[in-house]
Amino acid sequence: MISLSLKQVAKITNGTLYGIDKIINNVVINSKMVVPGCLFVALIGKKFDAHIFIHDAVLNGCSAILAQKKIQFCISYIVVKNTSMALGKLAHWVRMSTKSKIIAITGSCGKTSVKEMTASILRQNGKTISTIENYNNNIGVPITLLQLNQKHKYGVIELGANQPGEIFYTSNITKPNVILINNIYYAHLTGFKSLLGVSKSKSEIFSGLQDNGTVIINLDSHHLSKWSKYIHNKNILYFSIKKKKIVIFFQVTLK
Structure with a gap:
């Protein structure tokens, strides 16, 4: 810290x-x-x-x-x-006081595994912090960000939610340089009511993305069309298992 x-x-x-x-x-x-x-x-x-x-x-x-x-x-x-x-507020201040590149990850499933793999890769290129286990809520995210100091080159932050508004809050604290929406599936429907509700909640991550940020999206996710207004002027990297013929390359700047 x-x-x-x-x-x-x-x-x-x-x-x-x-x-x-x-x-x-x-x-x-x-x-x-x-x-x-x-x-x-x-x-x-x-x-x-x-x-x-x-x-x-x-x-x-x-x-x-x-x-x-x-x-x-x-x-x-x-x-x-x-x-x-x-x-x-304290976590946001610490985050904005460093030059660390922050990658924020959300999705219905697989967030923690992707977070661990991403952090492991980035540690080969510089000092990196990452979310402890799956402490990805409005308390866990600030606690992770408070670990940052001027020696950290990267931070990999997992953002989770059980109801609308939670990712909006944590994304704006985190102010990520890169965001990844791993997938959209039926999860936490008690709070989100429907798959569309899940999609809207995960899209809250766009609200905190920095102006020159990069978005990484799974083309196999549901309700992609609902996100277009949030990402039309962003750097975008798509990936897909089902749509193998679609290959779109963009540079993700983490240097």
């Missing part, structure tokens, strides 16, 4: 700093993973509130806390409106 002062963190997250300024070298969301120099982020979910673990994080030696309310511990802390959104 890029080292940041608490004043910088407060500015990035639109938070208020209480206590003395310190340098942060790591961000954690699990009190059991606290290390010296880290910022513990107290996330709130539908079934949990990590504010109850602030005491444990302090005892384990964290340097500061990011919370949604004032705390009663003798430690520097930052109060924000929403710790999950603050985590995303």
Whole structure:
């Protein structure tokens, strides 16, 4: 991670700093993973509130806390409106502060395997980070991006979703240089309702693509025509198993 002062963190997250300024070298969301120099982020979910673990994080030696309310511990802390959104803002800032080329991968199946293969290849050409296991949601993506520093040449980020809007959020945090939609199949229909719903959700990845970015698309996917308005002015690389006679080459610039 890029080292940041608490004043910088407060500015990035639109938070208020209480206590003395310190340098942060790591961000954690699990009190059991606290290390010296880290910022513990107290996330709130539908079934949990990590504010109850602030005491444990302090005892384990964290340097500061990011919370949604004032705390009663003798430690520097930052109060924000929403710790999950603050985590995303912090990750986005770190991502945009590096020159790393970021490849974002989504699809109904095979994302993790493609991510691992891509990262393995890129590591032969430079220092590379990639999504840990399948931590591909609105929390996992920021945690991965926060690992970036100026020495990383590449990042391979998996973007997953169970409902509309999730990939829009993570793609705009990630701001990828290259995106790959591996495939579109029937998956997570409870949240997406239909195959068209799946297709629309995966197409949200286009929203974060940088202006000079490259799109890699599986021609065997459903509802390709729905994506044309998002990619008409982008560099495009197609691949296909079924349409073997279609061969279209574009250069994917990762140098």
